[in-house]
Structures are given as structure tokens and as C-alpha cells.
Amino acid sequence: MTPEKLLKEILLSCGKILKSKFGKVGYSLKGRADLLTAADLASQKKAIALIRRRFPDHGLLAEEGVDTLRPGRPAWIIDPLDGTTNYAHGFPAAAVTAAYYDGAEIRAGGTFDPFRGELFFAMKGRGASLNGRRMRVSSTPSLSKALLATGFAYDRGERAEFYCSFYSDFLKISHDIRRMGSAALDLAWTACGRLDGYWEFNLKPWDVAGGLLLVKEAGGKVSDFSGKGRREPADFGPQTLAANGRLNRAMLAIIKKRLAQGSPRSSASARRPAASSRA
Numbered sequence: 001m002t003p004e005k006l007l008k009e010i011l012l013s014c015g016k017i018l019k020s021k022f023g024k025v026g027y028s029l030k031g032r033a034d035l036l037t038a039a040d041l042a043s044q045k046k047a048i049a050l051i052r053r054r055f056p057d058h059g060l061l062a063e064e065g066v067d068t069l070r071p072g073r074p075a076w077i078i079d080p081l082d083g084t085t086n087y088a089h090g091f092p093a094a095a096v097t098a099a100y101y102d103g104a105e106i107r108a109g110g111t112f113d114p115f116r117g118e119l120f121f122a123m124k125g126r127g128a129s130l131n132g133r134r135m136r137v138s139s140t141p142s143l144s145k146a147l148l149a150t151g152f153a154y155d156r157g158e159r160a161e162f163y164c165s166f167y168s169d170f171l172k173i174s175h176d177i178r179r180m181g182s183a184a185l186d187l188a189w190t191a192c193g194r195l196d197g198y199w200e201f202n203l204k205p206w207d208v209a210g211g212l213l214l215v216k217e218a219g220g221k222v223s224d225f226s227g228k229g230r231r232e233p234a235d236f237g238p239q240t241l242a243a244n245g246r247l248n249r250a251m252l253a254i255i256k257k258r259l260a261q262g263s264p265r266s267s268a269s270a271r272r273p274a275a276s277s278r279a
Contacts, residue, residue, distance in 0.1 A: 001054055003074075003100040004108045004123055010050050011121075014043040014080055014096040015114035018087070022115075027088040035084045040064055043080035043096055051076050075101045079206035082111075085183030097184035099209035109210030111188045120188040120214050128217035130192050137244045138193040138219035143170070143224045143254075146196035146247055149178045149186045153202035163201065169254050170199075183240070187211025190242050191218040197243030197251050199225075204237045212242070221248040225255045 001009075021039040044064050051058060059068045059075035061193050069075050076098060081087060083094030092115040099109035110121040122128035128135050135178075140146050148170055171177055178195070180186055183203050189195045191214035213223045223229055224239035243251055 003055070003102075005052050006050065006101050007098060007108050007110055008119070010047045010076075010098055011096055011110050011112035011119060013050065014047050014098075015112040017043045017046055018081055018094065018096060019114040022087065022092070023090055025064070025088075026242065027084070035088050036064070036083065037084060037088055039087065040081040040084060044078065047076075047078050047080055047096075047098065059206060062177045063204070072103045072215040074103050076264070077101060077206050077209040079184060082184040082207060083180075086181045093180050093182055093185060095182055095184045095188070097188075097206070097210040099213060101209070106209060106213045109213035111184045111210055111214065113185060113188070118150050118188075120191060122191075122210075122213045122217035123200060124213065124217070126217070130193055135192040135218050137191060137215065137218045138196045139244065139245060141171045143197075143247060143250050146174045147176055147178065147194075148174050148245075148251075149180060149190070149195045149198045151179060151181065151183055151186065151200045151203075153200075155202065164198070166258055169258055170251070173254070183207040184211050187213055187240075187242055188249075191215045191220060193218075197241075197247045199251060199255065201240075202238060203240055208237050208240055212240075215242045219244070221245045223248065223252065225252065225259065227252055 010147060018039050025038045027035045027037045030234050041064060044062050048060060059070050059073055060066050061075060062078040068267050078098045080096055081094060082097050087094040095113045099106050107124045112119050118131060120130055150167060156163060184196045188211055190198045215222050219266040220242055222242045225241060241248060241251060
């Protein structure tokens with residue numbers, strides 16, 4: 001079995017677990033706003049078992065306490081349940097997302113939304129698809145016509161004013177903004193054109209690894225807030241910007257201006273990753 005085929009199996013198998021447990025599990029707290037459910041653990045256990053059966057020598061980076069990455073070696077980056085807060089509250093906006101990293105770059109990535117039965121999948125150099133049909137980012141030409149999305153990290157209680165300053169800037173110029181609570185779905189929906197652009201601070205590699213490839217292979221541009229791309233897994237997430245090429249540039253200009261001007265929280269603190277990502 002190829003890594004690409006295994007990745008699809010992981011997404012579909014874990015998604016089945018998430019759907020079967022929806023509305024039937026409680027949650028515990030890893031932090032004030034950082035939730036954990038039995039569904040997270042069951043989904044991750046399934047993903048790891050599938051990988052170890054086929055590729056026992058590959059590394060793993062998964063949200064619930066697994067990190068066996070080795071420099072230059074193949075690895076799997078997994079979020080077994082992205083959108084845990086939604087899921088725990090019975091709000092059906094959550095997904096499983098994963099990526100295969102060959103030691104140098106992401107070669108395959110995907111997200112499965114079990115509530116809508118939507119499999120978003122991409123392979124390096126071979127495009128991106130939604131349930132097997134080719135997908136593309138939107139062609140929206142300007143922010144004034146754009147529907148954007150964002151999210152807020154787990155330190156949002158302490159840094160609400162900082163995060164909301166960017167929200168305010170974009171709200172004044174865009175059609176509107178959505179806050180879905182799942183970075184994986186935000187990126188997948190940007191890749192298929194439902195959203196025109198997405199930005200967020202302080203995510204983790206497992207939140208975005210699969211989604212970044214979706215956007216790239218759908219013809220979009222992903223970068224940090226300096227405009228640079230990311231290649232190493234440890235770099236994925238602290239600053240995430242995704243859109244079509246024109247909107248990426250426009251959004252980047254607004255973010256840079258806000259960081260340069262300062263905000264209710266210092267721009268320097270914005271560049272430091274949070275202790276943990278949001279659900």
C-alpha cells in the first residue's frame with residue numbers, strides 16, 4: 001500500500017469513529033479552553049495502528065502526545081479531531097486531518113469531514129480534490145468581495161484584544177468573516193473556494209499540515225505573515241495565511257501594517273507560538 005492510499009484509509013477510518021461517538025462522549029480539560037474527548041483518543045489510536053502496521057519505521061507527530069519525528073525521515077502528522085470544542089458541544093463542525101511527510105516536504109495531505117461526508121485530498125504535484133472531483137481556490141479579485149475566515153488560539157482569553165484587532169481590520173474591508181473553530185475545515189473550504197481567504201496565529205503542525213497542501217494544490221498560496229512559505233513540520237502553524245495569490249498579497253499587507261503599528265498586545269508576542277493550538 002502506498003502512503004497516499006494509507007492516508008485516505010486513515011482519514012475515512014478515523015472519521016467513522018468521530019461520527020459514531022458524536023453526542024455520546026464527555027470531555028476533560030487540558031487547559032482553560034483546550035478540550036479532550038474519548039473520540040480524540042480513539043481516532044488517534046486507530047490512525048497510529050494503521051501506520052505502524054504498514055510503515056513501522058516512520059515517525060509520528062500527533063496532537064495527543066505523540067512525537068517520534070526524526071530529521072530527514074518519513075513521518076505522519078495527524079490531528080485525530082480538529083474542532084474538539086465544537087465536537088464536545090454537539091456542534092457538527094469538526095474533522096480529522098493528516099499529512100504524509102517524506103522527510104523533505106509534504107507529499108500528501110487531506111481532511112475528512114464525517115458530518116458532510118466530504119473527503120478533501122491532495123498529492124504533491126497532482127492537484128487537489130473533493131470527493132474525487134478536482135477543486136480550485138476562488139478567483140475572487142479583491143478583499144471587498146471576499147468571505148474570509150479566522151480562528152483564535154487557546155490563549156485567546158489573555159490576548160483577545162490582539163487577535164480582535166486583526167479581525168476588526170479585515171471586517172472593515174471584506175464582505176464578512178467566519179469563525180468556524182476548525183483550522184482543518186477553514187483550509188479545506190479555502191481550497192475548494194467556499195472561503196476566499198483564511199488567517200490565524202499560533203496553530204500547531206497537526207492543525208495545518210494536510211490543509212496547507214490542499215490549498216497549494218488547489219492553486220492557492222500559503223505563507224506566514226512575512227510572506228514566506230514553510231517546509232519543516234516544526235515550522236507549520238505559528239502564522240498561517242491562505243488564499244488565492246491576489247488575496248494573499250492583499251491580506252498580507254493588512255497583517256503587516258497591523259503588526260508594524262502595534263496593537264493592544266505587542267507584535268513581538270504575536271510571533272511566539274502559543275503553548276498549545278486551539279480546537
